[in-house]
Amino acid sequence: MNEDLISKKELLDMTGISYGQLYRWKRKNLIPEQWFIRKSSFTGQETFFPRDKMLQRIDRILNMKDDLSLDALADVFSPNTGELSLSVGEILERNIVSSTSLNLYIETIGITEQPQFSFEQILIIYVLDKLLRSGDISLEEGRLLVRTLESYFPEQTGREVGVRLTRKMGVGAFLLVPGDVDIFMDSEVRTVTRLAMAQCTEELKLLIGGGDA
Amino acid sequence: MNQQNNPNMTRHNLRLVGESSSNGGFFDEVRVTGDAEFNGDVDCQSFKCTGNSAVDGSLSADLLKITGNLGVEGNLNVGNMHLTGELKVNGHITGGKVQLFGECAANGEIRAEQFLIKGVVQAEGMLNAEQVEIRMLGSSRTREIVGTHIEVKPYEPGKWMPWLWHGSKKELEASIIEGDVIRLRNVTADVVRGGDVEIGPGCRIRLVEYSEALRQDEQSEVGQSVKRTVE
Numbered sequence: 001m002n003e004d005l006i007s008k009k010e011l012l013d014m015t016g017i018s019y020g021q022l023y024r025w026k027r028k029n030l031i032p033e034q035w036f037i038r039k040s041s042f043t044g045q046e047t048f049f050p051r052d053k054m055l056q057r058i059d060r061i062l063n064m065k066d067d068l069s070l071d072a073l074a075d076v077f078s079p080n081t082g083e084l085s086l087s088v089g090e091i092l093e094r095n096i097v098s099s100t101s102l103n104l105y106i107e108t109i110g111i112t113e114q115p116q117f118s119f120e121q122i123l124i125i126y127v128l129d130k131l132l133r134s135g136d137i138s139l140e141e142g143r144l145l146v147r148t149l150e151s152y153f154p155e156q157t158g159r160e161v162g163v164r165l166t167r168k169m170g171v172g173a174f175l176l177v178p179g180d181v182d183i184f185m186d187s188e189v190r191t192v193t194r195l196a197m198a199q200c201t202e203e204l205k206l207l208i209g210g211g212d213a
Numbered sequence: 214m215n216q217q218n219n220p221n222m223t224r225h226n227l228r229l230v231g232e233s234s235s236n237g238g239f240f241d242e243v244r245v246t247g248d249a250e251f252n253g254d255v256d257c258q259s260f261k262c263t264g265n266s267a268v269d270g271s272l273s274a275d276l277l278k279i280t281g282n283l284g285v286e287g288n289l290n291v292g293n294m295h296l297t298g299e300l301k302v303n304g305h306i307t308g309g310k311v312q313l314f315g316e317c318a319a320n321g322e323i324r325a326e327q328f329l330i331k332g333v334v335q336a337e338g339m340l341n342a343e344q345v346e347i348r349m350l351g352s353s354r355t356r357e358i359v360g361t362h363i364e365v366k367p368y369e370p371g372k373w374m375p376w377l378w379h380g381s382k383k384e385l386e387a388s389i390i391e392g393d394v395i396r397l398r399n400v401t402a403d404v405v406r407g408g409d410v411e412i413g414p415g416c417r418i419r420l421v422e423y424s425e426a427l428r429q430d431e432q433s434e435v436g437q438s439v440k441r442t443v444e
Contacts, residue, residue, distance in 0.1 A: 013441075018408060019406065020360060020361030020362070024361065045388070
């Protein structure tokens with residue numbers, strides 16, 4: 001692991017949170033167990049965290065904790081997607097994704113009669129919608145994205161996967177990178193866009209959950 | 214497990230008297246008088262037992278009241294818990310308010326809003342609670358105690374409960390204790406880190422790190438203490 005780490009002491013100093021808060025959030029599963037990295041040092045055992053992920057997470061918790069209860073926050077951060085499902089009508093009505101993206105998805109997958117979409121499917125449509133809106137991908141590439149995600153996500157890639165679109169000499173290719181780690185490619189490969197699935201999951205949950213409140 | 218998805222599922226009461234066994238399942242209220250064995254997961258609103266209960270699986274209950282012994286092979290998940298006797302959990306203990314009088318042994322983590330025990334605790338994993346209060350009646354051992362408010366001291370049962378004096382030393386051994394407010398007596402620990410820290414008599418701590426205040430009793434040993442300054 002070459003990830004940049006932050007020690008617990010430094011984290012508490014930087015963010016101004018207390019031990020109590022840190023462990024309360026851990027208890028409520030706002031901070032995943034895997035982020036607590038234990039290392040022994042000459043002053044005893046020390047705990048480290050992945051710096052960027054941890055600082056971003058703390059920042060989001062501090063910003064959202066006034067509006068949402070800790071349990072609601074835990075749902076947002078939880079990688080589990082639950083049993084939620086929505087119909088085409090509900091998705092459009094609540095403005096979760098655009099109809100263009102939804103249609104493209106339905107057309108690519110070739111569903112004819114299924115009226116309900118699982119969270120997983122909505123997540124894929126959400127990612128598609130995000131990339132289409134940003135203008136980074138074409139409709140054709142959108143189809144490719146849907147097919148790629150449908151076949152590997154999340155069973156084989158895990159939920160903490162990064163989605164990258166690369167181009168070399170005008171030919172696009174999607175990469176699914178488990179763990180969203182850095183990858184190295186030859187210099188002619190351009191990474192057009194990259195997304196973290198875990199973050200998209202959070203965003204989508206907020207979007208869906210926010211509609212309920 | 215499919216039953217969980219059905220909100221309209223009717224839960225029945227279960228009453229076990231004498232020496233009996235059950236395959237577990239979903240219940241409203243479970244009452245045990247005597248010895249009961251559950252050969253599977255138990256999920257119920259309330260679990261009340263006078264005697265011994267052994268669950269060969271996980272136990273979930275909003276309310277748990279035990280006088281006697283409870284053994285759980287899997288995880289124990291409770292809202293409010295009151296136990297007088299002995300608790301043994303092979304997995305994790307997750308709870309709201311956990312009140313124990315007696316012995317508590319967990320192989321996994323203990324997570325609770327309040328963890329209050331008079332007696333002895335043995336925890337292999339992390340003990341993490343908003344409020345940790347341990348009144349020791351014997352020798353306790355934990356790996357890590359973390360939380361907001363942590364208080365560990367010997368229990369003085371008084372003259373009216375003399376049988377509680379079973380001779381073993383009232384002390385606790387831990388590797389790490391971290392919290393905002395820490396009050397310790399008769400504790401041997403490697404590292405104590407906190408905001409407001411009080412190291413009382415009978416403590417032996419190798420390293421104390423604190424950010425607000427440290428009070429150290431004369432009858433305690435602290436190898437090194439460091440004030441953590443926040444820039």
